[in-house]
Amino acid sequence: MRSDIPYHVYGHAAATVGAKIHLLGGCHTEDWQVPSATHQAYDLIADKWEKKADLPLATGWSMPAVLGGKVYLFGGGYREERQGITSTDGAWVYDPKTDRWSSIRKLPEPRMNGFAAAVGDFIYISLGYNRQGGQYKGVVEEYKSTHRYDPKTDTYKRVADAPVNGCYIASGPHKGRVYAVPGAYDEYGFHGDYTWADGALEYDPASNRWTKI
Numbered sequence: 001m002r003s004d005i006p007y008h009v010y011g012h013a014a015a016t017v018g019a020k021i022h023l024l025g026g027c028h029t030e031d032w033q034v035p036s037a038t039h040q041a042y043d044l045i046a047d048k049w050e051k052k053a054d055l056p057l058a059t060g061w062s063m064p065a066v067l068g069g070k071v072y073l074f075g076g077g078y079r080e081e082r083q084g085i086t087s088t089d090g091a092w093v094y095d096p097k098t099d100r101w102s103s104i105r106k107l108p109e110p111r112m113n114g115f116a117a118a119v120g121d122f123i124y125i126s127l128g129y130n131r132q133g134g135q136y137k138g139v140v141e142e143y144k145s146t147h148r149y150d151p152k153t154d155t156y157k158r159v160a161d162a163p164v165n166g167c168y169i170a171s172g173p174h175k176g177r178v179y180a181v182p183g184a185y186d187e188y189g190f191h192g193d194y195t196w197a198d199g200a201l202e203y204d205p206a207s208n209r210w211t212k213i
Contacts, residue, residue, distance in 0.1 A: 003048060003049055005023065005042075006049050006051075007036070009025070009027060009028065009036055009060075010026055010029055011026050011027045012026025012027075013063065013073060015064040017096050018069075019043060019044045020042060021042045022041045022052065022071055022096075023038075024055060024062065024064060024073060025038065025039070027060040033079060033084050034079065035058040035059050035060040035078055035085070037056075038054065038055075039051070039053055039054055040052065052099055053094070053099045053100060055092070056103065057090055057092075058079065059075075059077060059078050059112075060076060060077050061077050061112045061128075062075055063075055063111070063114050063116040063125060063128065064116060065116035065117055065118045065123045067118040067123055068151070069097075070094060070095050070096070072092070072104070072149070073092050074091045074107055074111070074116050074125050075087060075088055075090065075091070075111040076112050077112040077131060080133045083132075083133030084133035084137070085131060085133060086132055086133045087110035087131045088110055089106045089110045090103070090106060091104045091105065091149075105156065108147055109143075111130060112131060113128045113129060113167040113168065113169075114127040115127060115169040116149075116171075117178045118173060119173045119177065119178055121151075122150055122151075124146060124147070124178050124203065125147045125149060126144075126146035126147070126162050126180070126203075127143055127144070127180065127182065128167055128169075129141060129142045129186075130143070139186075142186050144163070144165050145158065145162075146158070146161060146203070160203075161210070163201065163211075163212050164201070165186055166180070166182025166183070167182065167184055167185070167194075168182065168183030168184050169182050169183060170183070176206070177202055177203060177204050177205070178202070179202055180201045180203070181197070181200045182201070184197055199212055199213060200212075200213050201213070
């Protein structure tokens, strides 16, 4: 048994830098429409949790990636007043050395519940969806689009679309490629009529090609 998480959330982002695991935001366990800005870091060696600088925006289902010893966080769902959970196009970078967040260029579109993965000098952001509160009250667009973010120039470039949409994703880099395992996807584009995903996706940056495996 290891030390319990001090503040219980779900739908949070997680990123590992060195010997520390950072839990970023998430939503309150009693109400999924109450996102949190809480930033908790777990020290694997000391078996101890630490409070770190809060996220710039209280979000759940955001998309983290680690590159160059820094944590990049893209999109997520925040609470729009009187409208419920709404996707954001915000993006930020966290420096563990200074315990500070900084804003970076916004995503090309509002996106949450997708994934981000770093390969080489770039970060790839894909899948997920745009959820709007208010009169829309739900998912308005599923994404297959993929963007390559360059931290050096703070710019995005559209690359090949994924073969399917998906959300609730386990993802990561491996041997120069990106792998993503969607938990669910909207097979017919009904914005909410989800079914369990039936396979994994592989993206090769060198050939700019996706493969369903």
